[in-house]
Amino acid sequence: MTLSPLHSAALPANHLTENAYLACVAGEPSGDMLAASVLQAIQESSELAGLKTRGIGGPKMVATGFEAMWPMETLAVRGYVEAIKQLPAILSVRNALIKELSLHPPKAFLGIDAPDFNLGVEKKLKAAGIPTIHFISPSIWAWRGGRIKGIKESVDHMLCIFPFETAIYEKAGIKATYVGHPLASSIPMVPDSSGAKAKLNIQTGNALVAVLPGSRQSEINLIGPGFFDAIAQMFIQYKQGIEFVVPVATPALKPAIQAMAKKLLEQHPGIILHLLDGQASLALEAADVVLIASGTATLEAALWKKPMVISYKVPAITAWIMKRQAYLPYVGLPNILAQEFIVPELLQEAATPQALATATLNWLDKPQEAARLKERFTEMHQSLLMPTGALVAKVIAEIIND
Structure with missing residues (x-):
């Protein structure tokens, strides 16, 4: 059953400890932009009051109070050939991140896009009992659907930015919520x-x-x-x-x-x-x-x-x-x-x-x-x-x- 953020029962007052945090990873400028509005909303949420955010991100995320443990530039590659060239650096960051999050577990992990990096991290964390949330569905509707099994092994809850995506995940037994696209709220309907x-x-x-x-x-x-x-x-x-x-x-x-x-x-x-x-x-x-x-x-x-x-x-x-x-x-x-x-x-x-x-x-x-x-x-x-x-x-x- 899909969690519906609009029709959920009232939540109890939050019981977050002083050191409680949400781990987040964004790997490129678009992810940094998409994550910033989410981090701002977290700060404004009474249920999440006091929740810190840290991980890998860019300047827009940092501007909200996010602690960037590593810069996101290492992850900002596209394409198979390009990724191979950067693979040693990417694997080094991923291994260090998983180790850090295992030693100091977050309340949850939020992966923002960057599926090639984030799904691997999420799979390890989910196996360790840390809830995993992925924001921006991988384009399984554009590519052959073999990735859905790997996503199910990695992601507890998928946050979808396009309305047609939730049915794909529900069919595969993955919780999913349509949340719209952050850009749609930040851009006026009539440009000047x-x-x-x-x-x-x-x-x-x-x-x-x-x-x-x-x-x-x-x-x-x-x-x-x-x-x-x-x-x-x-x-x-x-x-x-x-x-x-x-x-x-x-x-x-x-x-x-x-x-x-x-x-x-x-x-x-x-x-x-x-x-x-x-x-x-x-x-x-x-x-x-x-x-x-x-x-x-x-x-x-x-x-x-x-x-x-x-x-x-x-x-x-x-x-x-x-x-x-x-x-x-x-x-x-x-x-x-x-x-x-x-x-x-x-x-x-x-x-x-x-x-x-x-x-x-x-x-x-x-x-x-x-x-x-x-x-x-x-x-x-x-x-x-x-x-x-x-x-x-x-x-x-x-x-x-x-």
Whole structure:
């Protein structure tokens, strides 16, 4: 039976000891962002008053009072080839974490996304009797379903951010609760694009293209050059009346992106290019159209109601493995949620600079199609709008106080 945080019986006053804590692990910037609202809700929960939080996380989690025992950068890799290169460091952190949590058991463990890392930790902790909660379901609905058995061995309670996921877990005998998506609560239903453009000093009347090549170094290396070449192609076609904004996800990515920007501006000195330190949300709110790497950011772009082109590149071996495992035809979250290609996806060899530029500018040339897409994104936003942080905190309180 699924725990329902909205209809549960009244909980007893919390009986947490002074040293009681919740262990949490987030492995990348998107997980850091998703976890921050949850940690804030934990602080505001009367059932969890005094509960400390510690583990692996990023700056947004730390800002809520979270104690980061290890930095999350070690875990921020995507793809089989990339993970193999980082495997020794990842295993070292995982073994140290499991040892620490075994010596000083938390009241529960909350894994935020990062399934390749967190499910292994959760399996060990669950076997040791520590309740395990996983926030953000692995994409078992996008890949062949063999992982569900391993998830059942690892996770006591799955927190789902998409409404269709709970039925999958209930069928497999895993407790699950739909909690909505935190981004849906943090992004307004109607963006203030004009206000955002003013903050970025975009010239009145100019079209603005937001370009987001990813949040990992491997993504910048593989995707960045093609995206910057696509900027050049868009500039050549438009000449005037167009500007570009590139938010740099983390300081570590800045040198590589600055080098690409410098090369671009040397070849095309007339391009108006804005590099931002972070501020992806501002860039997306301001944009008229978005060229974006596949990942959580595509959902954020959809919630900002932005027409987009989704692209991705991974090493050839990784692409071959992923192609054999996948059974959905889509990789972008907006298309997965819509169950159809409502925005273009250009992957691997198809992601040429010319193709990316043409597909991106196509949205500017077809305002009626862009308007219909915004209506679809508004419906999507409404379906994901829940008090996510409070619902997650309620489930944690039920489990800890059970």
